[in-house]
Amino acid sequence: xxxxxxxxxxxxxxxxxxxxxxxxxxxxxxxxxxxxxxxxxxxxxxxxxxxxxxxxxxxxxxxxxxxxxxxxxxxxxxxxxxxxxxxxxxxxxxxxxxxxxxxxxxxxxxxxxxxxxxxxxxxxxxxxxxxxxxxxxxxxxxxxxxxxxxxxxxxxxxxxxxxxxxxxxxxxxxxxxxxxxxxxxxxxxxxxxxxxxxxxxxxxxxxxxxxxxxxxxxxxxxxxxxxxxxxxxxxx
Amino acid sequence: xxxxxxxxxxxxxxxxxxxxxxxxxxxxxxxxxxxxxxxxxxxxxxxxxxxxxxxxxxxxxxxxxxxxxxxxxxxxxxxxxxxxxxxxxxxxxxxxxxxxxxxxxxxxxxxxxxxxxxxxxxxxxxxxxxxxxxxxxxxxxxxxxxxxxxxxxxxxxxxxxxxxxxxxxxxxxxxxxxxxxxxxxxxxxxxxxxxxxxxxxxxxxxxxxxxxxxxxxxxxxxxxxxxxxxxxxxxxxxxxxxxxxxxxxxxxxxxxxxxxxxxxxxxxxxxxxxxxxxxxxxxxxxxxxxxxxxxxxxxxxxxxxxxxxxxxxxxxxxxxxxxxxxxxxxxxxxxxxxxxxxxxxxxxxxxxxxxxxxxxxxxxxxxxxxxxxxxxxxxxxxxxxxxxxxxxxxxxxxxxxxxxxxxxxxxxxxxxxxxxxxxxxxxxxxxxxxxxxxxxxxxxxxxxxxxxxxxxxxxxxxxxxxxxxxxxxxxxxxxxxxxxxxxxxxxxxxxxxxxxxxxxxxxxxxxxxxxxxxxxxxxxxxxxxxxxxxxxxxxxxxxxxxxxxxxxxxxxxxxxxxxxxxxxxxxxxxxxxxxxxxxxxxxxxxxxxxxxxxxxxxxxxxxxxxxxxxxxxxxxxx
Numbered sequence: 117x118x119x120x121x122x123x124x125x126x127x128x129x130x131x132x133x134x135x136x137x138x139x140x141x142x143x144x145x146x147x148x149x150x151x152x153x154x155x156x157x158x159x160x161x162x163x164x165x166x167x168x169x170x171x172x173x174x175x176x177x178x179x180x181x182x183x184x185x186x187x188x189x190x191x192x193x194x195x196x197x198x199x200x201x202x203x204x205x206x207x208x209x210x211x212x213x214x215x216x217x218x219x220x221x222x223x224x225x226x227x228x229x230x231x232x233x234x235x236x237x238x239x240x241x242x243x244x245x246x247x248x249x250x251x252x253x254x255x256x257x258x259x260x261x262x263x264x265x266x267x268x269x270x271x272x273x274x275x276x277x278x279x280x281x282x283x284x285x286x287x288x289x290x291x292x293x294x295x296x297x298x299x300x301x302x303x304x305x306x307x308x309x310x311x312x313x314x315x316x317x318x319x320x321x322x323x324x325x326x327x328x329x330x331x332x333x334x335x336x337x338x339x340x341x342x343x344x345x346x347x348x349x350x351x352x
Numbered sequence: 353x354x355x356x357x358x359x360x361x362x363x364x365x366x367x368x369x370x371x372x373x374x375x376x377x378x379x380x381x382x383x384x385x386x387x388x389x390x391x392x393x394x395x396x397x398x399x400x401x402x403x404x405x406x407x408x409x410x411x412x413x414x415x416x417x418x419x420x421x422x423x424x425x426x427x428x429x430x431x432x433x434x435x436x437x438x439x440x441x442x443x444x445x446x447x448x449x450x451x452x453x454x455x456x457x458x459x460x461x462x463x464x465x466x467x468x469x470x471x472x473x474x475x476x477x478x479x480x481x482x483x484x485x486x487x488x489x490x491x492x493x494x495x496x497x498x499x500x501x502x503x504x505x506x507x508x509x510x511x512x513x514x515x516x517x518x519x520x521x522x523x524x525x526x527x528x529x530x531x532x533x534x535x536x537x538x539x540x541x542x543x544x545x546x547x548x549x550x551x552x553x554x555x556x557x558x559x560x561x562x563x564x565x566x567x568x569x570x571x572x573x574x575x576x577x578x579x580x581x582x583x584x585x586x587x588x589x590x591x592x593x594x595x596x597x598x599x600x601x602x603x604x605x606x607x608x609x610x611x612x613x614x615x616x617x618x619x620x621x622x623x624x625x626x627x628x629x630x631x632x633x634x635x636x637x638x639x640x641x642x643x644x645x646x647x648x649x650x651x652x653x654x655x656x657x658x659x660x661x662x663x664x665x666x667x668x669x670x671x672x673x674x675x676x677x678x679x680x681x682x683x684x685x686x687x688x689x690x691x692x693x694x695x696x697x698x699x700x701x702x703x704x705x706x707x708x709x710x711x712x713x714x715x716x717x718x719x720x721x722x723x724x725x726x727x728x729x730x731x732x733x734x735x736x737x738x739x740x741x742x743x744x745x746x747x748x749x750x751x752x753x754x755x756x757x758x759x760x761x762x763x764x765x766x767x768x769x770x771x772x773x774x775x776x777x778x779x780x781x782x783x784x785x786x787x788x789x790x791x792x793x794x795x796x797x798x799x800x801x802x803x804x805x806x807x808x809x810x811x812x813x814x815x816x817x818x819x820x821x822x823x824x825x826x827x828x829x830x831x832x833x834x835x836x837x838x839x840x841x842x843x844x845x846x847x848x849x850x851x852x853x854x855x856x857x858x859x860x861x862x863x864x865x866x867x868x869x870x871x872x873x874x875x876x877x878x879x880x881x882x883x884x885x886x887x888x889x890x891x892x893x894x895x896x897x898x899x900x901x902x903x904x905x906x907x908x909x910x911x912x913x914x915x916x917x918x919x920x921x922x923x924x925x926x927x928x929x930x931x932x933x934x935x936x937x938x939x940x941x942x943x944x945x946x947x948x949x950x951x952x953x954x955x956x957x958x959x960x961x962x963x964x965x966x967x968x969x970x971x972x973x974x
Contacts, residue, residue: 128354131369136606140377143604143658146690147377154690158713162690173364201658203375204354235360327364 119183120221121198122210122348126175129205134169140206141181148197153184167221167336167347168228168300171307173327178229178335180221180347182214212351221347224338227281228300230308231332233293244319247292248285254318255283263314276314279306281341297344300336357445357452358433366432370606371399374425374447377604378656380412382422384449388532391415392446392453392493394426394461396471397888402427403603404611406665407462407499411520413599421528424448426459428471429478431886437478444478454480457531459493460516463501466865467858467888469508472497473880476511483877484510485558490541494531503587503634504814504925507865509557510873513545517928518553518588519620521596526551549581553588556581560927562870569911571869571922586929587634591967593620593641598649601656613661613694614653618646618678622667623953623969625960626724627735627944628766630813631667633937634930636960637968638953643674647681654691661692670699671954679707687711700746705753718757718802719750725769726762726776732947733768735940740780747784751791756801758784763810764832764853767821767944774832778840778849781805785845805840806852807833809859813866814925815932817940820917823863829856857895858887863913869924872912875905933961 125137132140142162145152154160163184170176195211202208218224244250254261261276282297294315298306309326316324337344356363356373363369384390393412395402402408408425415423424446429437437444443452453459459479461472473483476495482488485495497505498516505515516523527548534544549556559581563572576583590596602614621638622631650662662682669675682693693711698704700719708717723738725731731738747758762777781803788801809829812821824832833853840851865872879901886892902909917923919938926934936959943950950958953969963970 128356128373128375131363131373132606133370136370136608139608139612140604140606142660144377146658146660147655149655152690158716159692160690172369201377203377205375327361 117185117188118214118218118220119185119194120210120212120214120218120347120351121181121183121208122212123179123181124177124207124209125170125179125205126177126207127205129203130173130175133172134166137170138164138166140203144198144201145183147201148194150183150189150194150198151186153186165220165222167225168305170333174331174333176333178333178346178348180225180336182221188213210348212348214351218350219338221336223302225301225336225347226299226339227297227337227341227344229282229334229337230296230298231293231334232296232308232312233288233330234291234328235330236328243290243292244321247287247319250319251283251285251315254315255280261314263310265310276306276311279304280311281344283311297337355450357442357450362433362436362440362442366436367430368399368607371427372429372433372447373606374450376447376606378601379425379448379603380416380423381448382416384422384451386419387422388420388535389418389422389458389528390451390456391421391423391458391460392426392456393423394459394475395464396428396461396468396475397464397886398430399427399605400607400609403605403607403609404615405462405464406611406615406617407520409599409602409615410597411460411524412603413601414521414597415524415528417597418525418528420532422448426453426475428474428886431892434474434478434885443480444475452479453493456493457535459495461495461497462499463497463505463508464499465888466501466507466862467893468501469865469876470880470885470887472508472511473877474885477880483880485513486510488513488541490539492541494541494544500630500634501866503630503928503930504866504868505555505557506870506924507868507872507876509870510877512557513541514548515555515557516553516588517555517585519590521590522588523551523553527554546578546581549576552586555585555928557870562924564871569908570918571924574922574924574927584927584929587931589931589965590620590639591965593639594645600649600652602653604657604659611663612659613663613692614650614657614659615663615665616646616650616653617641617665618669618672619666621968623671624668624737625735625940625950625952625958627733627817627940628724628763628810628813630816633815633817633932633960635667636930636932636953636962637965637970638671639968640673643677643681646678650682650686654686654689660690661694662686663694664696666696668699669696670701670704676703683707683710700750702749705746705749709753714754715798717755718759718804719747719755720759720761721746722761723780724761724763725766725773726778726780727773729947730766730769730773730776732949733944734763734766735944735950737949737952740783743780744783744787748787748791751788751801756788756792756798757804758801759804760784760806762805762807764807764836765810765824765829767818768947769832771835774835775839777805777807777836778843778851781840781849782843782845785843785848788848789845800848802850803845803848804850804852805836807836808854809856811859811863811866814923815928815930815937817937817944819867819923819937820919820921820941822916823860823913825914826856826860829859855890858890858893860909860913861887861895861898864907864909867917867924868912871905872907875901875907878904931960931962931964936960 153163167180191211198208265274279299284295286293313324496514565572619640621635623638812818882897
């Protein structure tokens with residue numbers, strides 16, 4: 117049976133990359149004594165998959181992984197023992213059994229929400245007075261947002277507009293906070309820094325440094341744009 | 353949130369920032385305000401290498417069991433971070449608390465290989481601690497080093513305050529207790545060092561003076577400056593491996609360490625007595641752990657780490673008395689739970705092949721032999737008790753079992769080596785390839801067999817019977833490698849053979865340090881100042897800078913590396929008593945010259961001197 121685990125990756129754990137995180141969880145699941153299922157063959161590995169890798173430097177309140185286990189265990193107890201095997205900056209938020217027909221989180225994910233702000237006040241360029249009006253022009257009142265995306269084969273023009281499901285800005289302490297819901301998953305995976313970069317270019321701001329952004333993923337979703345469901349709301 | 357010593361913008365621009373954040377599962381958290389002693393335990397190489405080291409894991413666990421001590425870890429910042437720390441004056445910090453180690457009581461470093469000596473200076477430099485002991489003051493940390501190279505610490509004598517000679521489990525309690533006493537009553541650095549010199553195994557280089565002969569530059573005398581400082585340092589050894597401290601938990605690094613598995617030490621020391629091998633001499637006597645303890649420790653460590661692989665650690669696992677019992681346990685109890693058993697270098701025989709076929713994919717894995725020398729004469733010189741029949745027989749068994757890849761390790765430049773001995777290396781490999789074609793019928797073969805030969809260049813080490821032997825110049829090593837390569841091309845089965853050899857410049861430098869004395873210190877200091885560090889990493893090794901540092905300080909490579917030492921010469925490490933006597937080493941040197949084999953410790957006692965310790969193989973029933 118398959119279990120979906122929701123977890124947070126915050127604080128200093130932002131510096132731990134995806135592959136390292138996967139290895140951490142493989143060991144944590146072993147320490148917690150969960151009856152995880154292994155693949156067959158000479159090098160059996162745990163049946164464990166992650167919804168979407170989180171880049172180094174980003175934090176998240178809504179990360180997901182699915183694991184297959186051999187026998188049912190009590191969800192609450194499993195959540196507790198797993199949390200006893202976490203480190204500062206990693207916390208298990210839910211442990212839910214998925215229905216038999218549930219799609220794996222990795223292929224199910226279609227969108228992700230982010231909160232993006234600026235790390236330090238050093239990037240003064242972002243404090244544009246009429247930022248909210250300009251945002252209307254950049255997003256709400258436009259039919260397309262064409263950017264040039266570099267791919268392995270060269271460059272191609274990509275229209276971001278249909279892939280951005282929500283683009284809101286709040287100004288908190290004189291700093292813009294972007295509230296984004298973006299297409300995610302295997303086909304059109306849009307990184308939040310790409311969207312902010314396009315906005316910066318629209319504003320005519322000089323050089324964009326993506327390292328100046330503080331990006332937090334808040335959740336991941338499945339379904340179509342009119343009916344997104346949080347990956348964490350599936351199963352029980 | 354835990355504070356970090358490095359700012360975000362640095363962490364985001366360096367390679368593998370997770371090396372520097374600590375926070376690993378099973379790392380020890382203490383409130384520094386609650387302890388008397390803060391100890392920074394350092395492996396002077398990159399994180400992934402250092403985190404794999406068992407000795408540090410043992411000491412970290414042992415020191416943190418003391419309520420009055422907080423032991424934290426430090427590794428060498430990679431050059432990318434090194435430059436940024438220098439640029440911005442960020443002092444080197446310990447991973448757990450992220451506090452600057454300049455304010456610690458001790459900085460301990462392990463010397464696992466000679467090529468880490470400049471990294472010791474890097475640690476001190478980044479920490480903001482004076483590089484030389486003579487410049488340190490009362491409030492500076494005590495710099496202590498240990499590990500295998502501490503059996504000849506003279507090349508770094510100027511940089512360290514204390515040298516721990518021997519196995520860390522024994523004298524640390526006394527040393528820390530002494531430190532605490534001194535710290536409580538107005539710490540005086542010199543008074544502490546003087547007292548510390550009386551603890552067994554603790555060597556204080558600054559309390560000794562060396563004079564040299566004008567005639568040939570060899571040592572004339574080596575003696576303590578004061579009457580109450582011991583003239584001889586006796587290497588400390590754990591007597592009973594079952595009752596000694598061993599961690600029940602090990603840290604789980606985020607960045608993949610070289611050893612990403614449980615490492616279970618099954619025994620210390622080796623019965624074999626190979627004459628080139630320092631570990632085989634200095635870790636005498638061979639001391640085994642009981643199999644019941646090992647089973648318990650294996651279970652405990654797998655549970656507390658969640659590792660999916662366990663590996664046995666020892667110098668020669670095949671010699672462990674209950675290996676079959678232990679392997680059965682690991683295979684039956686651990687394999688079923690998704691845990692792999694990785695096999696250390698075992699002697700290839702029917703037993704080990706049977707075990708390997710259970711834990712490895714035969715088609716993908718290879719069989720490794722370490723004959724170290726190609727001809728029987730040469731193997732007798734080095735006392736490697738392995739015959740051609742052992743090798744061909746083992747390989748044939750492996751081929752029958754389905755393996756078709758064999759790796760061989762050899763050394764070039766051993767004492768008395770002739771061109772014939774070198775040519776014997778590819779000839780042996782050719783015979784093994786021939787055995788494959790004789791053993792495996794054509795229809796069962798999956799292409800050719802692959803026989804890989806690797807050679808390294810021999811470096812004479814202190815406390816071995818070869819400690820007097822000369823080395824060769826870098827060009828001579830390459831000539832020898834070429835002889836092997838040319839001979840390989842003349843073999844019938846050459847298409848099944850592959851040959852790898854090492855660079856030779858670094859070998860020469862290793863040789864200088866291994867048998868060096870304290871006159872090397874200024875050269876090492878100059879080399880560091882000119883930019884040498886991470887010398888063990890090919891991409892950072894700069895031989896020309898080293899040669900310049902040697903020239904500036906009148907260091908003759910010839911004197912340290914290429915010279916045949918006289919058997920009666922006072923060697924820089926003679927003041928250390930490693931239990932194995934000089935008389936025994938001399939006898940073994942003569943046996944080597946006569947190509948005479950000395951039986952292993954389980955067959956008979958050859959009177960090396962280690963029996964004094966009163967435990968291990970010397971006192972077990974043979």
